[in-house]
Amino acid sequence: MTARAAILIVGNEILSGRTQDVNIQFIADRLNLRGIKLAEVRVVRDEEAAVVNAVRALSETYDYVFSTGGIGPTHDDITAECMAKAFGVKLEINPEAKQRLADYYAPKGIGLNEGRLRMARIPDGASLIDNPVSAAPGFKIKNVFVMAGVPKIMQAMFLKIEPSLAHGVPMLSNTVTGALREGDIAIEMENIQKQYPDVEIGSYPISINGDPSLSLVLRSIDEKKLKDATDKILAMVKPFDADAVVTYQRPPV
C-alpha cells in the first residue's frame, strides 16, 4: 500500500503573489523517489483557524503531512502555536531546542532575546527536526512534519527526515512527446488507459517552435506495465509524428 502525503503551506506571501512557491516541486520530487504519493496541497493564510483546521483535516486523511512556513521568531510565525492547538497539547520552551539556538548564536555574539526564544517553543511530545542551516529546529507532531518556509532550510530539513519515512516503490515515468493535438488521440488514449489501470497516463499540451505538441506522461511503479503502455502510446502517436520520442525518468541508482 503506497503511503499518501499532503503539503500544508502556511504563507501569506504565496497567497499575495509576492513569492513564487518552489517547495511543492522539491517535496514532490523527493516523495516520488521515496515511493510516497503526494495527494494534496493546501496553501493557507497565517491565521490560526485556517492553519488549525487545515492541519487537522490533512493529518486525519493522509499518512504524512509536510508543513512549510511560519516557524521563525516574528509575530507572523504562528505555525507552532497552531500545531499545539490542533493537537491539544501545550507549547513550551524546549530545552534541547533552546540549547541548539544558544550554541548557534553564541559564537556570533548574538544573545537569545525574547524574539529568538520563540523559535525554541515546541509542542509537548513533538520530536525535533534538525536544521543544519540556521539551527532553529522544526518538529514532528503525530504524522505532521513542521518545517521552515525558506527553501534552502526546508530542503535541508526534509533531507534530515527523509530516512524516517516509509520506503515505497519509486514511481517510474516515461514521456512520449510528439507533434499532434490532444483531440487527435483522446479516445484511443482513453482506451489504452483503461487497459492499464496501474499506469497513470496524463496529457499535457505544449508548444514546440510555435507548433502544437503533446507530452504524454506515463507513470507507474510497475516497470513492465509501464513499458507495455508506453509502447502502445508511442504506436498511437507515430502516425501523427514519425519522429515522436520517448524520454525516461528514473530514480538515481
Next chain:
Amino acid sequence: MTARAAILIVGNEILSGRTQDVNIQFIADRLNLRGIKLAEVRVVRDEEAAVVNAVRALSETYDYVFSTGGIGPTHDDITAECMAKAFGVKLEINPEAKQRLADYYAPKGIGLNEGRLRMARIPDGASLIDNPVSAAPGFKIKNVFVMAGVPKIMQAMFLKIEPSLAHGVPMLSNTVTGALREGDIAIEMENIQKQYPDVEIGSYPISINGDPSLSLVLRSIDEKKLKDATDKILAMVKPFDADAVVTYQRPPV
C-alpha cells in the same frame, strides 16, 4: 467587506513535481489589483472524489473559486464532470460551445471528433468563459470559474472574467529591506503590528550578497495607515542598517 477567493488546481502534474505551478501567482496578482483577497489554494489529484469534495468546500466558504486544469479533451480531463456532480446538475453538449469549437477547427481542416466534442460538455445552467487562445470555453457555475490549466489560456480566460468580479479597494504594499536578522526586531515589530491591525506586516528573511537581510512587507488598503506603519518599521530598522530602503508596490493607474 473585501471579497474572498480560493484557487482550486486540478493537477496530477503539479503533485508529481513534473510541472512548476505559475497560475497561483498570476491569479494572486490580479486579485490584489482588483481588491479581492486570495485566502486559500488547494491542489488536488485528477480524481473525482478529490475534486468534488474540494470544490464543494471552497464554494461554500469563499465568494469566488477559480479552478484551473482538467477541461481538455482527454480521459484525464475530468473537471467538467466533477463540477456537474458537485452541484447536482447534468453535463451535456452545449450548442454554443460546440459552435465555437466548430468555428475554430473548421478553417484548420480539423473535424469535431468524439474527443474534441468532450470540450463542448458544459454543466447545465453554467455560463461560458471565452477562450481567445484555443476556443474551447471555460465556464462559470455558481461562484466557481472553471478555467484551463495551460497558463497562457488560463490568463486569457481570467482577463475575460475579471470585469465581472467585485471591485474592492486594491491592496497597497510597501517593503522595507535592510541588513538585519528577524530575531533583532521580532518583539518591537510585533508591537507595531498590534498598533496597526489594518496593516498586514510580514517578515521574510533573504540573503543579500550572502549576508542575512530582511524584507518586511506591509500591506493595507488604507494608504494613510500603511504610511504611518511603514514609517515606524523603517525607524525600527535604521539602527541596524542606516541604508535600509522602502520600495512601493502600487496598482497601475
